[in-house]
Amino acid sequence: MFTTLLIANRGEIACRVAATARRMGLRTVAVYSDADATARHVAACDSAVHIGGPEPRESYLRGDAILAAARQMGAQAIHPGYGFLSENEGFAQACADAGIVFVGPPNSAIAAMGSKSAAKTLMDKAGVPLVPGYHGDNQDPQFLQDQADAMGYPVLIKASAGGGGKGMRIVESSADFAAALASCQREAASSFGDDKVLIERYLQKPRHIEIQVFADTHGNAVYLFERDCSVQRRHQKVIEEAPAPGMTEARRRAMGEAAVAAARAVNYVGAGTVEFIVEPDGRFYFMEMNTRLQVEHPVTEMITGHDLVEWQLRVAAGEALPVTQAELAITGHAIEARIYAENPDNGFLPSIGTLTALNFPPHSAFRNADIRVDGGVQAGDSISPYYDPMIAKLIVHGADREQARARMVQALGQVQAVGVQTNIAFLRRLMLDSAFASADLDTGLIARRHDSLFPPVEPAPGRILALALAGLQAQRGLRHSRLLQNAAAADPWAQRDGWRIAGAYEQTTTLLDGEFAHDVSVKRHGATWALAHGDSTQTLEWDAQAVDAAQYQLRIRLDGADASGTIIFRGEDIHVFADGIVRVLKVHDPVEHAQDAAGAHGGGLTAPMPGKIIAIAVKPGDAVKSGQTLLVMEAMKMEHAIMAPTDGTVEEIFFEVGDQVADGAELASLTD
Template sequence: MFNKILIANRGEIACRVAATARRLGIQTVAVYSDADRDAQHVQACDEAVHIGGPAPRDSYLQWERILAAAKQTGAQAVHPGYGFLSENEAFAQACADAGLVFIGPPPSAIQAMGLKAESKRLMEQAGVPLVPGYHGADQDPALLKREASRIGYPALIKASAGGGGKGMRAVYSADEFDAALASCKREAINSFGDDAVLIERYVQKPRHIEIQVFGDSLGNCVYLFERDCSVQRRHQKVLEEAPAPGMTPERRAQMGEAAVAAAKAVGYVGAGTVEFIAEQDGRFYFMEMNTRLQVEHPVTEAITGLDLVEWQLRVASGEPLPLKQSQLAMRGHAIEARICAENPDGGFLPATGTLDVARWPSHVAFQRGDVRIDAGVREGDAISPFYDSMIAKLIVWGEDRAQALARLDAALRDTHIAGLHTNVAFLRRCAATDSFSKADLDTGLIEREKAQLFNQSGLPLRVSAAAVVAHTLAVEAGTQGSDPWSARDGWRLFGAASRRFDLATGDTHHAVLLSRHHRGGMTLTVDGEAIEFAVRSTDAETHELFLGNGSELQRVRVKTYAQGERVAVFAANGSTVLTEVDLIAHAGDGAAEGGRLTAPMPGKLIAFLAQAGDTVTKGQPLAVMEAMKMEHTISSPRDGTVAELLFAVGDQVGDGAELLRLEA
């Protein structure tokens, strides 16, 4: 076993590897960029080496610096995590040339499986089922379009060197093909340095089922059962579970044996995932192989009781696989939810900012347990535009799927993140849909259930307004002196004391009046509706609200977190963020400008789709930005004429920056 390893990654996977290495008595070395100087993975390791600027191309993709850091610190091996250089055969070879063990498959296996077209040819030879498609080297756009017509629409364009949903578009007619191909190629060259694509038949109502495989250097290979990753947005996974609902033992064996055959065909060593597209009738087709540990590996760990990172370290040090296929068994059901900094109602645009609040469910276990959190950030950390938008992974385990679903809902309910947009509420709604709860799974689930998933209101206004008032009262009670003259309870000998709160949800303002009666009671009037109100506060964050009386009495437990004027309110049935407006402070604010084309997030400007002097219509695509490794198209907010382009293609722009000037 190794004495010291370098972790060539960041975030939760670097923390995850460091934890297992520490348990095995292995020292760890972190690498970090300018943006990660104080990151959690740096603190988790025994040593840390700075490798460059915040952009991945200036740090985490600079493998010469990573190899130099390994040599400098005396590391014997390099763990690549996932993303960045984890599936780069040149980096794996460079590690070997430098006398370092690459904790992953041999370069030849990465190369064989890294190009989708080549991997499909290999799988065809190995007898693994394939989706009908075109995987040729000729990339002439006219030929690709003809092949799509031959295969039949809808067709799927996929970056040959890609993964993670990048460089992938579904095309439903020949009229859409040219634009989709151009977008795929742009995204592919930016993400992978290779714009080659392949064309496949787009399977209707497909399930995405993947098999975890593990090989050693002695020629042994096993499968550690399957994961269902069908719930996806923009071809990226949202919820993953193991085992796959409805999987029969016979089909599990068929898919597992096919996955092992795929791995053996390329001499695979280490952890890998063979991904299949499955029809609803059970037929399955090889899609791709990810030659690394997957983001969703914890659900496999949860049902098998194994530590896959420990297996990686043992296999990479030359040991045989710890278990044979006949010794592997699974128990219970596990589900993983990817918690991301993004706005689901805004087309899943990534969000950046500070994690003002990051509170996780109680009773969290790192390894086998009811609830597990894998996070690479802490409260107060910043989510930057340079890296993936994932904040954490929340994993639950239950004796069966029903228990796992109940635990997932409870854990998401108790996950409180404030300071930027996240998908926590969306994940909770996703898990509660009829489709997911009844295991009616396919990759179109989110689109099919969109009426229940998007643009849903948070907490009722009366509850969230009462929570903000309760928070303010609790803060004031904590700052007053012990003498009666400093009390801030509005006491009157006769009559009532009234106090106004101006709250806002988005662009909508609400007038809230708190009236205190001389006998101690309170009334809350929210947008003209009067409600009897009482509150019991444990501290400034924890409150029990009592709204109404008699049979209409509503009791709600809430948590409140304030940052400046913004107050985040969390309750069992949802959450809301309100702004407690200081009218005097905002007295000079002008009306919001309309019709400006602004960047919805920090990122890089990839293309302008109109030029100065062009007449455009509302909704017409005008610019393309790249942020957190994904492309985002920005449309015109109104009809008008492009007066001026304010940035150049390739510029890095800030959140809210005006990209071009429109004239009426």
């Protein structure tokens, strides 16, 4: 076994690898960019080496800098994590040439699986099932029908030169094929001047199920069962679970053996994942092989009890796999939710900023437990525009799927993140959704269940407003509604208990709740407090415990009904965490925002999402028309034009080409 390991990655996977390496007694070396000088993964390792600028191409994608760091620190092995250089055959070869162990498969296996068309040819030869289809030149109608009949229905006829849905037909039975083919060919010829078509099996409500495989240098290979990764947004996984709901032992064995055959076909070594697309009737087809550890590997660790990173390190050191296939077994059910800094209500666009608060329920970090958290950031860290906006992976284990799901609902309700927008509330709605609860899974679930997953926003209920008002009272010094429990000031005029000569006290606060505004009054008569909102007046009691200057744990009693929650203040925002959800309220100060109401900043144009300015089409002094493009931003590899909302004159441009901007940043100002 090597003694020094360099981890060529960042964030949670670097912390994850470091945790196992430390437990095994290995010395660890981190690498970091300018943006990550104080990152958590740097602190998690024994030493660290700076390798370049914040852009990945300036640092984490620089194989030469990483190898130089390994030589400098005497590292005998490099763990690439996932992403960045983990599936780069050139880097794997460079490690071998430098005499440094690459903790992953040989470069030949990476190359073989890197080309999807070549990989499918290899898989076909290895007997791994592929999606049935015909893409050849023979366009004889009877020949095409024979191909479709052999595939099984439904099939999809598509114009080879097509696009936009033209020249495309779904055929449900053999009897319908000839007419559909003729219609499709006519439309293809009319639209594209080419009536050539291809035939593919049409997959309805497909699931994404992957098999974890492992192989060593002694000829051993096993599969550690499956993970269901069907719940996706923008073709990226959101929820992963193991085992796959509804999986039979026979199908599990068939898929596992197919995955091992795929690994053996390329002389694989180490951890790999073979991904399949699966039809409702159980037929499965090879999609691709990821030649690295997957983000979702913890769910496999939870149900098998094995540390896959330890397996990687031992196999890379030349050891044999620690168990045989017959010795592997599934215990219980595990679900992983990826917590991202992103806005689900705005197309899941990333949210950058500083995490001013980040709290999780009691958990184990990077090790199996009922609740496990694998995270790479902590309160005070920034979510930068340079890297994936993952905050943490929340993983739960239960005796069965329903217990695991219930545990995930509860755990998500206890996660508190302030400073950036997150998908936490969305993930909890997903866990509670009837389709997910009943395991009615497919890759289109989020789109199919859009209305229930993105419900209309309702006004905050009374108990949320009461918690916010009690939090404001606590911040002002009244931590308890029972006045004798509050610390008395030496100067009676400095006491903040709401005392009045006439015995009555009332203060009205306007709380902004998205598009809603609530006028809420706190009243005191003698020793009794009340909360008035709309036509309702209720007795109010509260008890607040300060966590720090901006955070309080609260218990309230509203007309005898108890409620509890956490209040976190951030600027004008009041984050109310209660009942498993969060509401962000603002105290409206009409004096402070008088100019806002008068439209002092009405000509400002703000960024709709975090991104980079890639073009500026105007300059100060230019006259512009409504709808004219002023700037162009790039976010998530897409361009977004920022247009003038009205006719006017450009007063100022606040950024330059190449600048990164935050969500809501003012980009330019216009005058009439």
